[in-house]
Amino acid sequence: MSTAPHAAGDYSTVSDPERALKYAIRHFAGDRVEIIEGVITPRSPSWAHESAAEVVRRQITPRTDELDLVSGSGNLDLPGSENWYIPDLAVVPAELAAKAEGALLPDQTLLIVEVTSPSSAETDRVVKRRRYGQYGAPIYLLIDRQNRTCTLFSEPSRLGYASESGPHPFGAPVRLPAPFDVELDTARL
Known part of the structure; x- marks a missing residue:
């Protein structure tokens, strides 16, 4: 049995759509593109958005330095799903970050840390919360x-997170x- 040749624009014969989608964004879409539930989503955070992430980064930096950790916004792959995230801020062991050529796992x-924007608020509140928990982000x-x-969400589980603290109003x-x-x-914030 032979397979039909692949025609340009026809992706019905792609054997692994997750792999093809993630390859495409890594090699052709630029640095600031996520895949959220199979939808390619460009990111262009505002200065206010970046400022909120920076407020957290500055407060945790003394502790991350003590623990030999690195904070940044590198790619996170969620294997087995059509998701590829770029968090506003993630903290990882420095040794792991230094060796990572591609994406890390949650x-x-x-x-x-995710900071909502009008265009991404529901994704951050619902989809990413569930997916980060399912993929073990502590x-x-x-x-x-x-x-x-x-x-603050903790205790990751296959359904998302088992523990939730908040919502806490800004200032608390x-x-x-x-x-x-x-x-x-x-x-x-």
């Missing part, structure tokens, strides 16, 4: 700029658990 992170901090709250302290053991000042 369970290799110690903390993931701590997910959601900074919801539209609702002016922070919610939010305690990041071990290994960070840092109380975040959210007044400037």
Whole structure:
């Protein structure tokens, strides 16, 4: 039995659509593109969005330095799904980051932070919360700029997260658990 030749624009014969989609964004779409539930989504965060992530980064930097961790916004692959995320902030072991040529997995992170935008708020609140938990990210901090709250999720499970702290209004302290053991000042978010 022979297979039909692949015609340009016809992807019905692609044997592994997840792999093809992830290859395409890594090699042809640029640096700031995510795949969210199979939809290619360009990212262009505003300065206010970047500022919120920076507020968290500055507060955790002394602790990340002590623990030999790196914070950044590198690619995260969710194998077995059509998802490829670029978190606003992720914290990983420095040794792991130094060796990573491609994407890391959510369970290799110690903390993931997402900051909502009007265009991504529901994705960050629902889809990413569920997927990060399913893929073992130990701590997910959601900074919801539209609702002016922070919610901390922990104890990942196959359904998402088993533990939720918040939502805490901006201005209320939010305690990041071990290994960070840092109380975040959210007044400037």
